[in-house]
Amino acid sequence: MMLALLIVILMAGGLTALLAGKWNKSFPRWIALISSTAGFLILLLFWIDQHQVVQVSSDQNWLVQYQKDWILSFGITFHLAIDGLSLLLLVLTFFMGILAVLCSWEEIRERTGFYYFNLLWILAGVAGVFMAMDLFLFYFFWEVMLIPMYFLIGIWGSENRVYAAYKFFIFTQASGLLMFLAILGLYFIHGNNTGVYTFSYVELTGTVIPSQVAIWLMMGFMVAFAVKLPVVPFHTWLPDAHGEAPTAGSLILAGLLLKTGAYGMLRFVIPLFPEAARQVAVPAMVLGVAGIVYGALLAYSQTDLKRLVAFTSVSHMGFVLMGIFAFNELALQGVVMQIVTHAISTGALFILAGMIKERLHTRDMNLMGGLWTQMPRLGTIGMVFAMASLGLPGLGSFIAEFLILLGAFHAHFWITVVAASGLIFSAVYSLRIVQKIFLGPEKGAGHIPDFSRREMVIMAALTVSIVWLGLYPQPVINTAKPAVVRLVQLLQPDSDIKSEQSYVR
Amino acid sequence: MDNPLWLIPALPLAGFLILAFGGSHLSKKMIAAAGAGSVCLSALITIMIGTKLLSAGPDGGTYSQTLWTWIDVAGFNAKITLTLDALSLVFVFVITFIGALIHIYSAGFMEGDKDYSRFFACMNLFVFSMLVLVLADNLLLMYLGWEGVGLCSYLLIGFWYENPANGYAARKAFTITRIGDTAMAIGLFMVFYQSGTLVVADITAKAPELWQQNETVVTVIALLLLAGGVGKSAQLPLQTWLPDAMAGPSPVSALIHAATMVTAGVYLIARMHVIFELSVVAQSVVAIIGAATLLIAGFTALTQYDIKRVLAYSTMSQIGYMFLALGVGAWTAAVFHFMVHAFFKALLFLAAGAIIESLHHEHNMFRMGGLKDKMPVVFWTFLIGAASLAAVPLISSGFYSKDQILWYAWGAGGGSPLLWAVALLGALITAAYTTRMMILTFWGESKTHIGHHPGKRMTIPLIVLAFFSLVAGFIELPHNFGHFTLFSDLMHKVLPETILRTNVSSEWMFQLLAALATFGGIFLGYFYYGQQPQRIENLRQNEMLAGLRRFWFSGWGFDQLYDVILVKPFVFITRINKADVVDKLYTGIVSVTHALYRLLSRTQSGSLRWYIMGMVIGAIVILGIQMML
Amino acid sequence: MKSSVSIEMVMLLAGLLFALGIAGVIIRKNIIFMLLSVEIMLNASGLAFIAAGSHWGQPDGQVMFIFILAMAAAEVSIGLALILQIYHQHQSLDIDKLKEMNG
């Protein structure tokens, strides 16, 4: 019931905001803030309440679920369920949601009702994606998060917004359709095998598929998730969409939408097609490494701050892809950590970019410089998140990247060595950000105000989370553990976890 | 928490937090109190714990304290655990004690700077990170400190951020050390998969069973760890960042780039000595890197104008000695030289900082001169430091440590006459450039007006450091006079004893030669710069020597080389690919579609007759086909 | 009353009328004449339907003709209304001048 409630809160909040926006411009933001905070609190209470269960229950698949018939004739049910992994991502979703509302507080002044409607519906879509246990429902939520995002970029974006919005939409929509084809393929294969036509994830997991077909079906899923993640040849929508979107849009894109790609791989690609996934593991890891290096190279050369950060996302998501296909517990835990920490660190960088843009009215880094003098707080926070982006130990990103590399090292030596070079490149571009924006001689004339109280709250929340994740990541790791262990068992059915744990010769 | 060990790093951390969050609301006095006070307290606690450890320590000679579990995933377990043994005690002592002195000095030195609190915040963070590095019980936690000091080094080199050159130097330092760190990270992965743990004590215990002597794996691991050390300690081939790092304030150079951070490589190798002992190849690589660096850096130091750059190159050269010692297996000698070097090099940097500040930020030695009488305190303390650096026999502490290394370079298990000869040549050059520096700075006629004299907060640390530079050597005396081995006895709890090849009784020969080298160097410096400055001018006239001088001056061309083979291509590739070549694929699809659209939209003329004509022609064609069939 | 003309001849006649209608549509510039020609084409096809219907002795041919008739009525009423409107707006019935909907 709680799960359905979460989505209802967001969708209803969105509709109310839309209506309230008709007669008062500031009502919608309060409604958005209240509904996202309410969802966040519910989840947090649940997490704390279930603390023991979360960490122990490796025999029981789901922590909580909710099922209702929807379209029976096609075997579609409204089935929501979460395990530790989904729980983490849901908490992240609502956390990002609150921040997104807060950082659009002053930025959005036109059509606020429709804006917050879109924002909340994206969140609802993302939350639905993280909970849906029915492939049709999953696809439904997958689309629900696209269309409001399209509006968000297309209406409230900056100069080149229409181009960016179309590009985003076409990339994700086209790949989404491939996934839908794959879902239908799976549906019919399962129906033919068993006589039961159903979209239920649990039922479909065990489907016996001829390996040749399985590869193609998996590719359908993979392309959708790879475009979302994004994996290197499919990444070009990202810088445009990120660059042109309003701050909250970039935040949600980087923090949540990209994560749905990673989540999809973990939740669908591997469990549905374990054999096929194993066959493409090495090419996938190579693509991941290509993403790490290529993204970093591109990031270095950008002059537009938001595009730069977008390319760093490409680089960081390369780690995720590599980690997923390394297929061991260390790397998968690293992937979970990377999902969470990247949302926080890159989200923070986007918010910073938005704040700088609000003050200087530009995203061009050549026009910035020496901002530290006037805005020491912004400089300090910027430094913290630049360091998070280059993976400084003590901040969450380090744990993630270290675990991924450590796990990938077990899977493939040379790929990991090349991936490790990403650490050097990330240092190069992160320091360039700091140098170009905060250091150097002061360029902008006139007085620029430092952080306001609202901005301090946003940044403090992000900073505390990234440091917490860097020094005490165990709660996250423990929460994700049952899900990760199940994945590993799925991939190595013959070896139990105990032997996997000891690497000693 | 019955053991106050955690307080040692926690105090500087607290100082950092106070300054970082409340720095803008505090007065300068309070900032200095928080910044310097926290490190001083930490130094006191160190002395307290150290005394307890030495007098009534536990059986293993190790204090250990687990604070919390950091990461625990699938057999990979890293805890936040602090460990204090003899080796880390020496490092902790140097860090907190010299750190405290430098903080006190900085309170005076940075008085006029607007970013007073930022400076102390960074310095405190540095001390914290460095303490974590040396106190860490596992390699991952050590890596945290390792990267943390890199960050602080970056922040402090670029402290005066308005000047882009400083920012460039800072980025260079961070990036180059990051290359080494990445190699080291790969080394950590290998260690983990080989041994199943990253806890240093466990690795030390397991290593002899895990690996055979000279196994390839162990050599690779050792070399990867060495790469980390080489990056941090500015040894060949990752040494080019250190001279540029002198862009930071002088106390920073003294603390980070002379006394502590740059010796982290020495610490790492000493800590992991078990692995290095298992690989002869790796160990000789360490020795060769040390020898090459000490020579190259020494020659470069001979030609520099900037007093801080001379000191920077001499630091590289002295760390080269430490690496040489580590490489030949003289572990204790390396750590001993580290400690002595920390004292006199910090002293030299602080004194140089005092001079520079008094002379309106003049760095060029050729525009100094005649400071002997005008700044007596600085002169005498600098002289003591310089004597230690040049290793003047008997009276300076530098002699005792360096002499030990020279002797081991020949006599220890991994030593050879060639290494010894290089080290001896290095000693001669060291003495020569030290003399040159002294003469140019303090003798001759005054060339720049002195702005103001350093205050008490600056001179007292100088005097204290000078005192230690004199006496630190006496805790470890050679076999042939005194045979006082307090330091090595302490170290041998952790580090293995040095294995000797040759007879002990011939040691006096080496000492004599070392002393001769020192005096020879001093004479050379005096001959060319002191007695008749004309002589150096004559040398400069020579074409070939001038070319050689330029080559040395540029640091043997390493900067230019890296610029051509690494930096330029990287920048070039990123520049040409700024618009992302992959995107061309998609814009290509778009333009093909658009071209087709243009083509077809021609047919939409809007003329009804044209459309009907089309329909008729279509009908004709269809019927025609029908007829064909 | 029965004619013994072969079906080919009737079909040919329908074809000829259709071709004349098409020719009319293409060669005239005045929209009214074009509309007249369209009527000719419709009639020609109606003729073909009726011939076929009577050939098989089925009512379907005539039914189709009735539908054509209904369609023609609708088409003419709309078409003429459009012509009126075009004439009001452009003061011309020249189809070559009404080219605003080009791509």
Add this chain to the structure above:
Amino acid sequence: MDIAFYITAAVTVIATILVITRHNPVHALLYLNVSLLSHAMLFYLLGAPFAALLEIIIYAGAIMVLFIFVIMLLNLGKETEEQERKWLKMKVWIGPSLLAAILFAEFLVLVLWSESAAFGPKTVNPREVALSLFGVYMIGVELAAMLLMAAVVGAAHIGRHKRLVLHRFLKEEKEEHEEAVI
């Protein structure tokens, strides 16, 4: 009875040719009327008296009246005749006529070369037509009703006398153009 068919066919063709070549719209309309009446004759000869009646009543009667109304409304007289004469030039009509001729030639070939079937036209009386129309083709009748309904509403709407109205795309273009002129 062949002769009757051929005469009627000849009348139809000639009247049709005249329709498409006349300059005066009223003349053309009259020839069209002749053509329609001869169509009705043809229908009768082919055994479809009901269709013939409908042709006369609806086509020649109702629809032609509509045309006449419009021609009257637009006041097309002598000037139109001049205009038509100007418009109907050799180079305008020769090409299309050729196209139409080719099309007809193809018809000719296809029809003549196909296997011929014995043709015994049968009379289909209105009763059969009605049964079929309101039986099998009921849905068609309903659709036709809707079509006519729509046509009536549409014609009423379109035919309303309005100011000069442009589509918004065209309007923008026009404004831009005007701005450029200014």
